Amino acid sequence: MTSIDDLSKVTLDEGVLRITISTAANGTSLDDEGLVQGAQALETVGNDIGSILLVGEGANFCAGGNVRAFAAAPDRGEYVAEVARVFHVFVRALDAATAPVVAGVHGWAAGAGMSLVCLADVAIGGTGTKLRPAYPSIGFTPDGGMSWTLPRIVGVARAREILLNDSVIGGDEAVRLGILTRLVGDDEVQEEAARLARALANGPSTSYSGIKALLRSSRTNSLAEQLDAEAASIALAANSPIGREGVDAFVDKRRPDFTSAKQA
Structure with missing residues (x-):
């Protein structure tokens, strides 16, 4: 390689x-x-x-x-x-x-x-x-x-x-x-x-990759199919280390540390 x-x-x-x-x-x-x-x-x-x-x-x-x-x-x-x-x-x-x-x-x-x-x-x-x-x-x-x-x-x-x-x-x-x-x-x-x-x-990498995946699927999906894809994606994001860090940082009123979250 x-x-x-x-x-x-x-x-x-x-x-x-x-x-x-x-x-x-x-x-x-x-x-x-x-x-x-x-x-x-x-x-x-x-x-x-x-x-x-x-x-x-x-x-x-x-x-x-x-x-x-x-x-x-x-x-x-x-x-x-x-x-x-x-x-x-x-x-x-x-x-x-x-x-x-x-x-x-x-x-x-x-x-x-x-x-x-x-x-x-x-x-x-x-x-x-x-x-x-x-x-x-x-x-x-x-x-x-x-x-x-x-x-x-x-x-x-x-x-x-x-x-x-x-x-x-x-x-x-x-x-x-x-x-x-x-x-x-x-x-x-x-x-x-x-x-x-x-x-x-240094940002929320899984959020970015999820956004790009949704944009890619929107090329061929109907609205109904895209809504299903969005629901699945946001649920996955909510349980990801980066999603957890983002929500916790918002609640704690601090800047999120996505770099550390990626390594979790």
Whole structure:
């Protein structure tokens, strides 16, 4: 089994799994090595993860796929299919994760980068952050789940407009649409995203995982089925160490110690 210590694009510190999804190399395009290592880490560390932090190391969060590599491939369809396969292994692992996913979105999030923003539970942007589907600009169609996530965030009609028009979405508009959670100064994005990831890692982990499980089941459940799922989930939470600590702390008028409760 691969150890986190053996992975160059992934770190695990104080419960925060930090995954580098792009670097300055190749114009901050999607980093295949980061995706492969990220998927391996998500499968390996499991319950040791308190939160997941997606970052880009360079001028942008992620400028999309490496178009120059697409152009140089002997068989472009075959090459892009493999890129999508690797990307989608990571997307599936990220979607299945029980821990909260935070994205620090500075600069551009285009193509695959925007797809990853749409997958995050919380996405922190800067005043200069810009998002763009970018697929139509090179005659491609979306990957990374954007055709599934974007309509659920902004609505089908608006998603259709954004995708077909290849719209450039500024930070303020992205917050209004719900793609980004909030904005901070451009030089504060990475620090604030890391701060939030640490705070979540120290929070009520079983509550977070239960919330994410309910949101996942709501994709296909009827209201009646979802009510049953909620009733079962909240009852389970009430008897969990974290649920007991939360209620006891409320009654005692003190701050809950979820970190100790996790270890109980």
